[in-house]
Amino acid sequence: MANTNSVIAPSACELAAPLLDAVEEMADELVRRILSAEHAYAESTLLSTDQLRGACLANITEMIGDLAGERPVDLDAARAAGRLKAEQGVPLAALLHAFRLGGRLIWEERMTRSDGDASRTLLGMAAQVWALVDVCSDAAAEAYRISVDTRAEQDADSRRRLVRALFAEGANSASVADALRTFRIPERGSFVVVFADARCARSRCAEISAPGVETVWDTAVDGVVGLFFAQTDAALDAVIDGIADGTGNIGISAVFGSSSAIPRAVEQARLARACAVVDDGASTRYESVPIPLLLVGNRVAARIASRQILGGLLALPEEERSSLLTTLDVWFRSRGSTSDAAAQLHYHRNTVLYRLRRIGELTGRDFLDPIQASELFVGLRAHQLCART
Numbered sequence: 293m294a295n296t297n298s299v300i301a302p303s304a305c306e307l308a309a310p311l312l313d314a315v316e317e318m319a320d321e322l323v324r325r326i327l328s329a330e331h332a333y334a335e336s337t338l339l340s341t342d343q344l345r346g347a348c349l350a351n352i353t354e355m356i357g358d359l360a361g362e363r364p365v366d367l368d369a370a371r372a373a374g375r376l377k378a379e380q381g382v383p384l385a386a387l388l389h390a391f392r393l394g395g396r397l398i399w400e401e402r403m404t405r406s407d408g409d410a411s412r413t414l415l416g417m418a419a420q421v422w423a424l425v426d427v428c429s430d431a432a433a434e435a436y437r438i439s440v441d442t443r444a445e446q447d448a449d450s451r452r453r454l455v456r457a458l459f460a461e462g463a464n465s466a467s468v469a470d471a472l473r474t475f476r477i478p479e480r481g482s483f484v485v486v487f488a489d490a491r492c493a494r495s496r497c498a499e500i501s502a503p504g505v506e507t508v509w510d511t512a513v514d515g516v517v518g519l520f521f522a523q524t525d526a527a528l529d530a531v532i533d534g535i536a537d538g539t540g541n542i543g544i545s546a547v548f549g550s551s552s553a554i555p556r557a558v559e560q561a562r563l564a565r566a567c568a569v570v571d572d573g574a575s576t577r578y579e580s581v582p583i584p585l586l587l588v589g590n591r592v593a594a595r596i597a598s599r600q601i602l603g604g605l606l607a608l609p610e611e612e613r614s615s616l617l618t619t620l621d622v623w624f625r626s627r628g629s630t631s632d633a634a635a636q637l638h639y640h641r642n643t644v645l646y647r648l649r650r651i652g653e654l655t656g657r658d659f660l661d662p663i664q665a666s667e668l669f670v671g672l673r674a675h676q677l678c679a680r681t
């Protein structure tokens with residue numbers, strides 16, 4: 293015979309339903325607990341208490357609605373919370389902790405209202421609560437990461453635009469002002485621009501530094517450009533010396549004193565880099581190579597000078613032409629010392645003299661005549677620059 297005094301245990305949905313009437317109070321309590329337990333929320337200057345309460349209320353309502361069987365949980369509230377915390381700079385760990393605090397609050401509220409009854413149903417409900425916390429936390433974390441990645445991409449794009457404005461000739465003045473402010477570049481100081489070819493990786497160039505010297509880098513179509521700035525010219529000396537050890541051809545502008553001259557210095561560094569092809573792998577300072585700069589600045593004139601000065605030498609077979617040009621180049625680098633040139637080339641001194649005389653026969657210019665020797669230097673540099681750029 294059945295026991296007519298038995299009581300049918302309430303379902304988990306029936307236990308959760310009364311909490312829907314208490315979501316406002318629960319949201320207030322959850323805000324208090326979060327601010328007490330998570331310093332990241334309390335210390336955030338961007339996230340307001342009203343925003344935090346709104347997120348708490350929306351997520352508690354969704355979770356209890358699911359537990360009460362009214363509707364499946366809508367994860368949009370969790371995703372919105374994730375995006376909000378990412379935008380306001382709240383750490384992801386703090387966000388996930390807040391969801392755990394919310395789950396604990398729901399469970400505690402249900403336990404308080406149960407008066408110790410329906411223990412089995414409550415145990416089953418506990419599993420539902422924490423499973424729901426996991427689902428909502430995952431959705432919030434995914435939205436958080438997407439928001440962070442999107443923000444990072446936007447920040448990177450914004451930074452690239454500012455860098456372009458900094459280095460570009462004729463850029464919008466407002467954009468230039470934003471760039472100077474963003475990168476904390478003073479209007480007056482000591483500046484130098486470096487332009488390196490593609491072989492000088494940005495990571496390698498960025499290693500060139502010295503105490504008190506700041507840098508801004510950008511990747512251009514034809515190389516890598518960097519601005520170095522400091523309070524004094526002396527502070528830049530160590531950096532400029534270090535640039536000489538860089539990989540690939542590197543051009544260095546003249547040192548200048550106003551940030552408004554950055555675009556002009558970029559062009560100086562680019563021209564100096566073009567001159568550096570004569571000394572593969574070497575750095576070249578703008579003010580140290582006046583003759584190559586003249587030639588690089590007028591390629592048509594450089595080609596004419598090469599043909600007119602070197603004349604018949606350029607018509608020789610490649611091996612002989614290369615040998616004579618190398619001898620002439622080393623002789624100039626040896627400051628006209630035949631003995632030093634012979635030592636560098638591993639030739640006998642008479643061999644160097646023979647080749648120099650042979651160059652004179654082919655070009656009509658005597659290397660012993662200062663004027664004609666200077667013409668040979670111009671012709672040689674013009675040929676080297678035109679052949680390799």
